[in-house]
Amino acid sequence: MMKVKMCGLYRPEDIDYANEVQPDYVGFVFYEKSHRAVTKEQAAEYRKKLLPGIRTVGVFVNEDPKNIIELLEEGILDVAQLHGDETEEDIQYLQAVCHKPVIKAVKVRDRYDVEAWLDSSADYLLFDNGMGAGQVFDWSVLGGIDREFFLAGGLQAANLTEAMEVVRPYAVDLSSGIESDRKKDPEKMRRIMELVERYRPQL
Numbered sequence: 001m002m003k004v005k006m007c008g009l010y011r012p013e014d015i016d017y018a019n020e021v022q023p024d025y026v027g028f029v030f031y032e033k034s035h036r037a038v039t040k041e042q043a044a045e046y047r048k049k050l051l052p053g054i055r056t057v058g059v060f061v062n063e064d065p066k067n068i069i070e071l072l073e074e075g076i077l078d079v080a081q082l083h084g085d086e087t088e089e090d091i092q093y094l095q096a097v098c099h100k101p102v103i104k105a106v107k108v109r110d111r112y113d114v115e116a117w118l119d120s121s122a123d124y125l126l127f128d129n130g131m132g133a134g135q136v137f138d139w140s141v142l143g144g145i146d147r148e149f150f151l152a153g154g155l156q157a158a159n160l161t162e163a164m165e166v167v168r169p170y171a172v173d174l175s176s177g178i179e180s181d182r183k184k185d186p187e188k189m190r191r192i193m194e195l196v197e198r199y200r201p202q203l
């Protein structure tokens with residue numbers, strides 16, 4: 001069944017919106033250059049308010065593994081998403097220490113970028129065009145992938161159904177596409193869930 005991740009929740013009300021629409025995953029960005037960045041304390045508070053069935057993903061860019069491990073071991077996060085230059089060794093180290101899923105985000109320019117990570121020990125790959133910039137990439141380079149992956153990058157109500165039908169990812173991942181004026185928009189979140197629910201019975 002198609003999963004959905006709603007990423008970049010950073011205001012207290014974003015948690016209320018997520019509890020209403022109930023995506024499979026929500027993402028907290030631990031990257032201080034992002035307007036969506038949260039602190040460990042905020043994420044801990046948000047985790048407490050979030051419905052227990054919703055899994056929390058921490059988004060990191062070349063973060064000190066010690067900080068990632070702390071968040072995973074304290075139960076603030078269920079999954080780590082590595083969005084920087086992390087290596088295969090970094091991924092395996094986190095998996096060995098925490099026994100929690102690791103998503104490796106891959107910035108896709110062409111098929112070579114995709115193939116370079118197909119044998120990764122990451123629990124999931126995530127194919128994206130950048131870092132939450134809301135830009136789509138050429139999905140045709142994702143053909144014939146024999147493992148589960150998240151599709152991110154510029155997904156929104158207008159292109160989501162096509163993305164699900166054409167790419168058939170394990171999960172769709174949205175951030176900019178569920179925002180208005182750089183804030184999470186509950187109406188857009190509801191619309192996305194409607195589209196995912198409508199698609200789900202087909203699988």
Ligand SMILES: O=C(O)c1ccccc1N[C@@H]1O[C@H](COP(=O)(O)O)[C@@H](O)[C@H]1O
Binds near residue numbers: 029034035155175176
């Ligand atoms: O959202 C951010 O600010 C961010 C910062 C650093 C790394 C990743 C970030 N976001 C990730 O970008 C994708 C898709 O975003 P969009 O839908 O294109 O806006 C998603 O995986 C976020 O986790």
